[in-house]
Amino acid sequence: MRAEDIPFMKLTKASTADGRVAWKREPRRPLTKKQQEKLTALKAEEAKKLPTEEKRLWFYNEVQKIKEKAETEKTALLIDRKNLLRDSFEQFETTTDLDLRGKLCIYFMDEMAEDVGGVTREWFSVITEELFSASLGLFRRANTKELSYVFDEGKGNARKYLEFAGKVFAKAVFERVPVKCYLNRTILNQLLGNTLEIQDLKYFDEELWNSVSYITTAKTAGLDLTFTAREGTVELKPNGKAIPVTDKNKKEFCKLFADYLMIKSTSSALQSFLNGFYSLVPKSLVGVLDVDELELFLCGDSGVDVEDWKKNTTYKEFYNEEHQVIVWFWEILYALNDEERRKLLQFCTGSTRVPAEGFKGLLSNNGKVCSFCIEPKSYSGLETSFIVAHTCFNRIELPMYPEKKVMESSLKQIISNPECYGFTFK
Secondary structure, X not given: OOHHHOOOEEEEEEEOOOOOEEEEEEEOOOXXXXXXXXXXXXXXXXXXXXXXXXXXXXXXHHHHHHHHOOOOOEEEEEEOHHHHHHHHHXXXXXXXXXXXXXXXXXXXXXXXXXOOOHHHHHHHXXXXXXXXXXXXXXXXXXXXXXXXXXXXXHHOOOHHHHHHHHHHHHHHHHHOOOOOOOEOHHHHHHHOOOOOOHHHHHHHEHHHHHHHHHHHHOOOOOOOOEOEEOOOOEEOOOOHHHOEOOOOOHHHHHHHHHHHHHOHHHHHHHHHHHHHXXXXXXXXXXXXXXXXXXXXXXXOEOOOOHHHHHHOEEEOOOOOOOOHHHHHHHHHHHHOOHHHHHHHHHHHHOOOOEOOOHHHHOEOOOOOEOOEEEEEEOOOOHHHOOOEEEHHHOXXXXXXXXXXXXXXXXXXXXXXXXXXXXXXXX
């Protein structure tokens, strides 16, 4: 996707009540052709200084250059849905990195769906769920109020799967498909090549951060600590078990303790993940971003702004914003909570998140911007009441329901049991 194909919105950081960064979007005058040429000619070090919206244009223009160097125009993977993780892993293993940089097309065995975008988005959603499942043990939830994932240091033997996870995240960046699992900021910072500070421990484990904060300010007499971690099983420095923590050396202890938890205990897992990620997206390219921008590019926006969704929706045939069925549709969406909206969004588009630029940036199968669209479908009773989703084109067929409560019931069924409806691809 070239810079001229990407919607241009001013992106400004704002803080939410829980401390997470939210992104405010505002219309901005598009760049002229001359300005675009000047922007895309910048070197990485120069691009670091750009505002987020211009940096995004530069970044995806560089991604497009990499994609154009792929050995094949399209890489097709045939996946057995019942063995999705194993099949996906094995086929990535036998596909060259150059081929993986091309366009990815997913086909599921025994399913007639042709992948023109929607199936791939569904695959990204399901494969990330598998990779972050507790049963696989590659990642675990960070001990923080804000949901994110860190490496499970007890699974260092899963090197190949962690490399695969890195490639999945990198490939999602290539395809501009937001993934729905948040990597912890300590991982994102290391992916960018940033040095972690002791203060970063609060993003990794809030309880341990509180303990470290206490040690740095309190008197150490009576704490009975030595230079060890993991209940004395890991020495933080040579002969650490024999070195007591005192008021003089407590800052050194806290620094070594935090470094062990965030870096050394998961260094093998991190390196495997980075090897996979950098094999597709060069470190020099991703290094132009700050940690908040990287999270935005990887995960999109987790919130579902109904007003933005509505504003960037088109209609077919006689449907329009004032049609009674459409009025009911938006009234129902406004009443849903955010989790319900995300489930409905996935049914409609194949992804639980929207791109960095919001609904204005939804993509079709060919990587072009493709607005969400609602078209009418006849209704003659319960057997024809189902909403049909064409996720490849961000389009749904919405029956002409006779009453709002009938539509609401249908939408609630989709939200409660999305697997019963699946996806319709055309």
